[in-house]
Amino acid sequence: MGTPCHFALFDLQPGFRLDLDKLASRYRELAREVHPDRFADASEREQRLALERSAALNDAYQTLRSAPRRARYLLAISGNEVPQEVTVHDPDFLLQQMQWREELEDLQDEADLDGVAVFKKRLKLAQETLNDDFAACWDDPAQREQAERLMRRMQFLDKLAYEVRQLEERLDD
Amino acid sequence: MALLQIAEPGQSPQPHQRRLAVGIDLGTTNSLVAAVRSGRSEPLPDAQGEVILPSAVRYLDDGIDVGHAARASASSDPLNTILSVKRLMGRGLADVKQLGEQLPYRFVGGESHMPFIETVQGRKSPVEVSADILKVLRKRAEETLGGELVGAVITVPAYFDDAQRQATKDAARLAGLNVLRLLNEPTAAAVAYGLDEKAEGLVAIYDLGGGTFDISILRLTGGVFEVLATGGDTALGGDDFDHAIAGWIIEQAGLSADLDPGTQRQLLQAACAAKEALTDADTVGVSHGAWQGELSRAAFQALIEPLVARSLKACRRAVRDSGVELEEVGAVVMVGGSTRVPRVREAVGDLFGRAPLTSIDPDQVVAIGAAIQADTLAGNRRDGGELLLLDVNPLSLGLETMGGLMEKVIPRNTTIPVARAQEFTTYKDGQSAMMIHVLQGERELVSDCRSLARFELRGIPAMVAGAAKIRVTFQVDADGLLSVAAREMGSGVEASIQVKPSYGLTDGEIARMLKDSFQHAGSDKHARQLREHQVDAERLLEAVQGALDADGDRLLSAEERMAIDYQMQELRDLLTGTDGAAIEQQTKRLSQVTDAFAARRLDSTVKAALAGRNLNEIEE
Numbered sequence: 001m002g003t004p005c006h007f008a009l010f011d012l013q014p015g016f017r018l019d020l021d022k023l024a025s026r027y028r029e030l031a032r033e034v035h036p037d038r039f040a041d042a043s044e045r046e047q048r049l050a051l052e053r054s055a056a057l058n059d060a061y062q063t064l065r066s067a068p069r070r071a072r073y074l075l076a077i078s079g080n081e082v083p084q085e086v087t088v089h090d091p092d093f094l095l096q097q098m099q100w101r102e103e104l105e106d107l108q109d110e111a112d113l114d115g116v117a118v119f120k121k122r123l124k125l126a127q128e129t130l131n132d133d134f135a136a137c138w139d140d141p142a143q144r145e146q147a148e149r150l151m152r153r154m155q156f157l158d159k160l161a162y163e164v165r166q167l168e169e170r171l172d173d
Numbered sequence: 174m175a176l177l178q179i180a181e182p183g184q185s186p187q188p189h190q191r192r193l194a195v196g197i198d199l200g201t202t203n204s205l206v207a208a209v210r211s212g213r214s215e216p217l218p219d220a221q222g223e224v225i226l227p228s229a230v231r232y233l234d235d236g237i238d239v240g241h242a243a244r245a246s247a248s249s250d251p252l253n254t255i256l257s258v259k260r261l262m263g264r265g266l267a268d269v270k271q272l273g274e275q276l277p278y279r280f281v282g283g284e285s286h287m288p289f290i291e292t293v294q295g296r297k298s299p300v301e302v303s304a305d306i307l308k309v310l311r312k313r314a315e316e317t318l319g320g321e322l323v324g325a326v327i328t329v330p331a332y333f334d335d336a337q338r339q340a341t342k343d344a345a346r347l348a349g350l351n352v353l354r355l356l357n358e359p360t361a362a363a364v365a366y367g368l369d370e371k372a373e374g375l376v377a378i379y380d381l382g383g384g385t386f387d388i389s390i391l392r393l394t395g396g397v398f399e400v401l402a403t404g405g406d407t408a409l410g411g412d413d414f415d416h417a418i419a420g421w422i423i424e425q426a427g428l429s430a431d432l433d434p435g436t437q438r439q440l441l442q443a444a445c446a447a448k449e450a451l452t453d454a455d456t457v458g459v460s461h462g463a464w465q466g467e468l469s470r471a472a473f474q475a476l477i478e479p480l481v482a483r484s485l486k487a488c489r490r491a492v493r494d495s496g497v498e499l500e501e502v503g504a505v506v507m508v509g510g511s512t513r514v515p516r517v518r519e520a521v522g523d524l525f526g527r528a529p530l531t532s533i534d535p536d537q538v539v540a541i542g543a544a545i546q547a548d549t550l551a552g553n554r555r556d557g558g559e560l561l562l563l564d565v566n567p568l569s570l571g572l573e574t575m576g577g578l579m580e581k582v583i584p585r586n587t588t589i590p591v592a593r594a595q596e597f598t599t600y601k602d603g604q605s606a607m608m609i610h611v612l613q614g615e616r617e618l619v620s621d622c623r624s625l626a627r628f629e630l631r632g633i634p635a636m637v638a639g640a641a642k643i644r645v646t647f648q649v650d651a652d653g654l655l656s657v658a659a660r661e662m663g664s665g666v667e668a669s670i671q672v673k674p675s676y677g678l679t680d681g682e683i684a685r686m687l688k689d690s691f692q693h694a695g696s697d698k699h700a701r702q703l704r705e706h707q708v709d710a711e712r713l714l715e716a717v718q719g720a721l722d723a724d725g726d727r728l729l730s731a732e733e734r735m736a737i738d739y740q741m742q743e744l745r746d747l748l749t750g751t752d753g754a755a756i757e758q759q760t761k762r763l764s765q766v767t768d769a770f771a772a773r774r775l776d777s778t779v780k781a782a783l784a785g786r787n788l789n790e791i792e793e
Contacts, residue, residue: 168493
């Protein structure tokens with residue numbers, strides 16, 4: 001058995017806009033079928049297979065659930081794999097990134113929790129805008145380059161969101 | 174699918190039709206065993222009607238006391254009476270010393286890093302002490318239920334690391350238990366509550382036991398218990414409340430901090446009694462020797478406030494990690510004896526903005542949930558209404574990279590089972606080996622993380638630096654236990670390791686303990702091994718027969734079917750005799766000959782789940 005398309009596994013059309021509730025409920029149905037708990041008294045080999053299937057299902061689910069990972073996956077199955085690490089030519093975005101990071105450092109220095117909340121809202125808005133832009137262009141071969149750029153931007157913001165969470169944790173001390 | 178068993182109301186099905194399985198809560202202070210009987214999960218009492226077994230073991234010249242009697246001797250015989258052994262599980266001597274200034278034992282280093290405790294019966298490892306508690310519970314269960322156990326679900330704090338989980342599994346093995354699953358304590362509690370209250374939506378489980386603290390955030394949807402995030406502290410619990418009060422007595426009574434073990438125990442017992450009294454009373458009299466004093470509830474609350482605050486911080490982090498807001502959490506469940514402390518309930522209620530649920534006894538809820546899961550895993554619940562638990566790994570797992578940094582491969586709170594691969598390369602021309610150092614923890618520096626294992630990938634063909642492609646795969650199973658494999662992609666050179674944590678026991682130590690335990694029990698090793706092989710064989714025969722009945726006609730050719738039937742008959746014939754080795758070998762043979770069938774069944778399950786979907790239109 002080759003690797004089935006993640007979207008097919010979840011009974012979905014490949015696309016960026018997803019019904020996340022439907023995805024989750026399909027995930028639960030499938031998890032019931034392959035989870036190792038169902039094979040607690042089966043042979044060792046069956047248990048190992050269940051472990052592998054289950055891990056693959058979890059991976060597919062995590063890929064589709066996260067916007068940046070879903071975007072990368074879509075680009076991979078609709079053309080070529082996008083390399084993980086390349087030099088990015090996106091000067092405007094990089095400039096904005098640097099500004100955001102500086103702001104975040106200031107928030108940390110001032111231990112400004114309200115400021116962090118405002119920052120989070122702005123970040124969320126920026127993420128939604130990016131998602132909309134990506135959804136509009138990912139399947140147009142002529143705009144492939146733009147789609148890849150947007151996907152990288154999504155990854156940057158995702159990382160930034162992670163850093164905000166870490167900052168919140170530090171400020172909670 | 175098995176036929177539904179219909180029983181008269183209030184009557185259980187015939188005992189021989191049920192596969193006996195139990196849930197065991199191996200706690201810091203108390204342990205319990207529970208089982209599903211007549212459709213209800215309940216703790217099993219001992220001959221005196223007590224369900225709680227204090228997690229106390231006393232080693233005597235001529236025997237072992239476990240439970241109430243042992244706990245009562247803690248101050249008269251402190252060196253041979255082991256309490257709160259769970260705090261030592263999977264810990265190195267350095268960790269133990271760190272939390273153990275007040276622990277009155279004589280520690281000696283073992284072959285590996287886990288320390289032994291010197292007793293009148295010689296050196297005992299924490300794993301052996303835990304096994305002695307488990308043996309009592311196993312015996313209780315077998316006597317109450319009237320038969321041998323198929324297996325047990327043993328609960329562990331969700332925040333237990335790999336070493337602590339492995340140590341717990343080793344203890345169960347030593348006690349002769351077949352571990353069906355290690356289950357996280359808060360998840361077990363969620364099962365007991367969720368099924369009882371038919372709850373749906375987001376639930377927080379706040380579990381403060383004797384020595385450990387866990388917080389888990391779950392989403393409950395139609396019998397699926399999905400853990401979104403978990404957090405905690407494996408060295409925070411009611412014991413720390415006792416230590417805080419004991420410290421207060423030492424200060425108030427002007428005692429020197431350098432106390433003998435017996436006095437330490439007396440102080441801790443006085444402290445624990447005061448703590449319990451303050452659940453209902455506003456003040457309590459405390460005395461030690463000639464000194465007498467009074468502790469108010471307010472003063473007690475001030476003493477434990479830093480500890481409570483630590484637990485709340487972990488709650489906020491878990492909520493953040495689960496990507497939900499505090500207000501969305503629809504219910505908060507209290508688990509563990511220490512949640513009886515009024516200040517704890519109040520603080521948790523304030524944080525979540527709702528009164529915590531306490532309708533199931535906080536001391537019993539974990540064992541009750543574990544028994545339900547054990548019943549499911551043993552195959553007694555395959556009636557469509559079975560539950561599914563989707564848990565996560567509590568701590569990030571990763572590798573050491575250049576410069577002493579930890580590179581995360583599996584971040585914390587990833588749903589398990591999980592397999593992830595990461596690629597690395599060589600940094601020197603002609604490099605022929607690579608050291609793989611496996612780590613667990615959240616910090617950037619290797620020195621701040623827990624080292625789980627080291628192994629070497631050798632035989633990498635000579636290449637220029639950076640040309641080799643080495644894929645390291647991490648796999649975490651449903652018990653939360655990790656294995657790691659490394660492979661050079663060009664040559665196919667491989668190395669792998671079942672992570673035996675640095676703080677776990679070496680195989681030599683386990684072998685010695687198993688031997689010791691056989692001698693102590695006076696049981697015949699061969700008889701026991703034979704019985705184990707028989708049980709394995711019977712289990713496999715039953716599983717294969719079930720699979721054949723369900724899918725044999727559909728998935729097997731006539732020849733394949735014949736081969737399987739033949740090997741089954743061989744095994745049945747051997748089972749009438751007493752040749753353990755032959756039974757073991759034939760069991761393996763049958764397992765091999767059914768391998769392909771097993772794989773086909775699993776694939777067909779997935780295909781059946783996909784049946785009716787139009788694959789063409791969705792495949793690229």
